Amino acid sequence: MSTSIHVELWQVAASLVLVALAIAISFWQRADLERDIAVATARSIVQLTLVGYAIKLIFEADTIWLVLALLAVMVFFGAITARHRAAKVPGSFGPLLIALALAGASTLGLVVALGIFDPTPRYLVPVGGMVIGNAMTASAVALNRLGDEMADARARIEATLALGATPREAAAPTVRRSLRSGMIALVDSTKTTGLIFFPGTMVGMLLAGASPTDAVRLQLILLYTLLGSVSISALVATALAYRNFFTPAAQLRELEEPPA
Amino acid sequence: MRLWCRWDHAAVLFELRGVGLDCGGRAVLESVTAGIPTGSTAIVGPSGAGKSTLLRLLNRLAEPDRGHIYYRGQPLDSYEPLALRREVSLVPQLPALLEGTVESNLRYAADLAGQPLDLDGTLRRAGLDPSFATRDVTKLSVGEQQRAMLARALAQRPAVLLLDEPTSALDHAARDTIEAALGELRRGADLSIVLVTHDPEQAQRLGDQVLRLP
Numbered sequence: 001m002s003t004s005i006h007v008e009l010w011q012v013a014a015s016l017v018l019v020a021l022a023i024a025i026s027f028w029q030r031a032d033l034e035r036d037i038a039v040a041t042a043r044s045i046v047q048l049t050l051v052g053y054a055i056k057l058i059f060e061a062d063t064i065w066l067v068l069a070l071l072a073v074m075v076f077f078g079a080i081t082a083r084h085r086a087a088k089v090p091g092s093f094g095p096l097l098i099a100l101a102l103a104g105a106s107t108l109g110l111v112v113a114l115g116i117f118d119p120t121p122r123y124l125v126p127v128g129g130m131v132i133g134n135a136m137t138a139s140a141v142a143l144n145r146l147g148d149e150m151a152d153a154r155a156r157i158e159a160t161l162a163l164g165a166t167p168r169e170a171a172a173p174t175v176r177r178s179l180r181s182g183m184i185a186l187v188d189s190t191k192t193t194g195l196i197f198f199p200g201t202m203v204g205m206l207l208a209g210a211s212p213t214d215a216v217r218l219q220l221i222l223l224y225t226l227l228g229s230v231s232i233s234a235l236v237a238t239a240l241a242y243r244n245f246f247t248p249a250a251q252l253r254e255l256e257e258p259p260a
Numbered sequence: 261m262r263l264w265c266r267w268d269h270a271a272v273l274f275e276l277r278g279v280g281l282d283c284g285g286r287a288v289l290e291s292v293t294a295g296i297p298t299g300s301t302a303i304v305g306p307s308g309a310g311k312s313t314l315l316r317l318l319n320r321l322a323e324p325d326r327g328h329i330y331y332r333g334q335p336l337d338s339y340e341p342l343a344l345r346r347e348v349s350l351v352p353q354l355p356a357l358l359e360g361t362v363e364s365n366l367r368y369a370a371d372l373a374g375q376p377l378d379l380d381g382t383l384r385r386a387g388l389d390p391s392f393a394t395r396d397v398t399k400l401s402v403g404e405q406q407r408a409m410l411a412r413a414l415a416q417r418p419a420v421l422l423l424d425e426p427t428s429a430l431d432h433a434a435r436d437t438i439e440a441a442l443g444e445l446r447r448g449a450d451l452s453i454v455l456v457t458h459d460p461e462q463a464q465r466l467g468d469q470v471l472r473l474p
Contacts, residue, residue, distance in 0.1 A: 159356035159409070162321060163369045163416060164346035173359065249341045251321055254283065 005208050016041070058121050067124045071108075074132045075100040082140035086241070088147025090255065095240035096139055103135035103233035104128060107225050116221055127225065130201075134186065134226045135233035142182025142234040143241055149174040150245050151255075158252050167246040175238050182234030190223050199223065271298045273420065273452055274318055274336075278327035281313055288313045291327065294471055300446045300453040302467025304460050309473040311456040312353060315422045318454065319348040346373040349418035353425040355405035362400075362408045363393040366415040373416035386411035387441030403434030410441065421445070423455040427462070442466055 019041050026033040058066045079096040086092040108128055117123035150157070153174050160170040193199055201222050205215035245253055274296040281289040289310035305311050316322045317329060320341045329336040331348070357365050363379060370377040380390040386407045392400075400408060406426060413421060426442070427435040439462070445451055446466065457463050463470045 155352065155354060156356040156358065158321060159352050160358065162319060162345055162350040162352065163412070164342045164344075164372050166342060169372075247323075249320060249323065249337075251323070251341075 055121075055125055058125060062121060064119065064121075064124075067121050067128070070125060071104055071128045071132065072101075074129060075104055078132050078136035082136050082143070085140035086143035086147060088151060088255075089143045089241050090244045090253065092143055092237075092241055092244070095237050095244075096136075096143070098240060099139045099233040099235075099237035100132055100135050102236050103139075103229040104132045106232055107131050107229040110228070111221075111225055127222070130222060131225060131229040135229045138182040138186065138230040139233040139237035141185065142178045142238050145181040146174065146178035146238055146241060149177055150242070154252065161250060161252065167243065167250050171242045171245070175242050178238045179234050182238070183230055186226060186230045190227060193219075193223065271332075272296070272330075273298050273301075273332065274454075275330040275333075276314075276327065277330075279314075279317065279324045279329055280326035281310070281317065281322065282325050283313075289317075289324075292473070293327075296454060296471065297469060298452045299468040300455070300466060301469045301471060302463035303454065303456045303471045303473060304458065304463045305473030307458060311458075311473055312424050314473070315350060315424050315454065315456055318420075318422055319345045319350045321345075321350065346416050347418055348420040348422060349413040349416050350422040351406075351409050351413050351424065351426060353428060355402060355409045357397040357405060357408055357412070360397065361393065362388070362395050362397060362411070365397060365408060365412050366393075369412045370415040373418075375415065375417045377415055382411050382415050385414055385441065385445060387437045401434070403430045403437065406430065406434075407438060407441065410438070414445075418451070420452045420454065423453065425456055425458065428458070439465065 019037065023034045023037050025031070026037060054070065058070060075097065078100045079093055082096045082100075083093050086096065089095075108124060108131060111117050111127070112119045112124075117127060150171070157170045157174065161167070189197075189199075199219050199222075202215045202219040205218060206212065245255075247253055272295050276292050276294045276296075279289060279292045280287060292310075292314065303311050303314060313322065317324055318331075318336075320336060320339070323337070331339065331344070336344070358368060362383070366379060366382060367377055379393055383390050383392055388404070388407045388411055392404065392408070395404075397405060397408060406429070410423075410426065423442070427438050430438065442453065442455070443466070446453060446468075453466075455463075455466055457466075460470075
């Protein structure tokens, strides 16, 4: 898989024509997204450039500790980002942090232990980024659903508690549906991969000149790794977060209404 | 505020001393001192008097902010909440059954309480024909769901049944069916009932004692 291509700055600059097109469409159709597109473009340039330099440094230093530090930072900011989607879940940061850390550590640990990837920055950084990013999306979606479902199912959950059920038993159907919604997007996209869209890794490798066979094999490995990471993160996040809706005496907490 | 029921030598089931609860900075229940004896007690009062809140306090679905509650002479918070709720079973105002059939709901409740399930007998006690066992709960009318909720609570063989406005959402015919079932249950010696209602006549019909919240 030792392929490489060189991309000139003017090529990147030329692709901004398509950003201009997007802004023009937004302006023409009054979609009111011009500012957002401009900000998104500026942020993508700054963020990716900084990350590019960081990765370059880490590749050159070639030490596992820098890789772990970078992954830890990704987990931390991933949990902060996901917390905004989980606004209705009290104390969601802790469960999200643990979910992302466990998902990242176990899936990366497994692919290294199975000999699929070497434990070098060249593999761990990009794969770790994908694993943690997808785990973040899955756990955010799962907890977002959990917050809505716990509010909707309040009467049923309390009626079940009134029978002497534990919080875990009373919340089980809700937790199950939340877990499912966190996982379903990747399961669905795995089903349609290659038919409806070409996943990013495969596209990148083909562009970089790799053989289609290699591109497909690496893409499959990554898809399965992501399935594992998404399942672990959604499971851990929901299994930890639902507890925050209950008191130690197995009562549903009175939650403050979010501002209307 | 001191509220004592008309009870003489009956054993005290619940005793409330200066019990109060706030919600959103407002007192939902202000310093209630009352005794609830065994048998059938109806709690009446206007909307917002804190009747439902009082019931939720009795099986520890909520904790009072002030005062103390005793159950059979022991502080309520000395009971393990889950065990207490299987013994003091609350049927909420609006039916909230689990997905599935009437039977699966009853079995769930009986299993939680570690009790054998007499399916037909329990359904009949709640005023439901045994043929309801296989019905999907989402296909039931509100009145039938309410009786299924009652049956589910009875499946746990509780010592005390807490009923929150059991007929408020029902028409007259459905109300009469539930009242008839409750009338039968009252005659059973092994079950005490604490029933919340806004209807003073229903309180007279179903309560051996009546407790008024202002």
